Amino acid sequence: MQFVIGLIFSAGLILAGMTDPAKVQNFLDLAGQWDPSLMFVMIGAIAVTFVGYKLVLKRKAPIFGGKFHLPTRKDADSRLLVGSGLFGIGWGLAGLCPGPAVTSLGIGSAGIFVFVAALAVGMFAARKLPEPKG
């Protein structure tokens, strides 16, 4: 099932054009060739997820057993903001965030392997950060 969910997610990214780093960078380029498409991707995704989550959470448990694991934290700490800031800089530099980066491995330009290798190193390094207190 996870394979199928991955396929659907990836098909959505491809249909929306989000696998093209230029399209993502053009969304961020307010002073240049602004392409608002990414905003419409978000609108479509959030509309479906907002309604779908409400329906799903009427159930007592997920279909394949276990329980619902939803993030519970409500506080904004410096890690959230600094981490998001660093992510945003990288996102702007290359026009790639983790989803489209993994999908792009299946498109197979040389550059994506450089990006994903560095992505893995960055993730591994951040997992070494000490856990936040409290």
Next chain:
Amino acid sequence: MPMTEFTPFSALAGGALIGLAAVLMLGAHGRVAGISGIASRLFPPYADKHMAERIAFLVGLVAAPLLVLAATGTAVEQSMPSNFYLLGAAGLLVGFGTVMANGCTSGHAVCGLSRLSVRSLLATLTFMLAGIITVFLLRHVAGV
């Protein structure tokens, strides 16, 4: 800088598919569809019984463009930046930042905003603003 066409309808439809995947993930497996969280939990010291599911999800992500190629005979078009140093630096920042912030565009923007999470709203505003400033400096100041 390559021009791209504004494509509101395919963007909405693609977004809806992403939303469908997120809903299925919660409905079937009880999890949030956050790519940075799923990918980063492939690495040690993380180890639990969901490793095979994570790999299956990521293989699904990689498989979709290959299926497009097999079905249509043409690869998915993209214009990948050609500077490997820039790609390497960007990858490090995206990997480190998303794990530090516990989420990326999928986990915070799609799943988090759909749950009306204040943390995810702050994260989304922060990475959008940082991305906008970065692209401005890159294209309009540095002229890359």
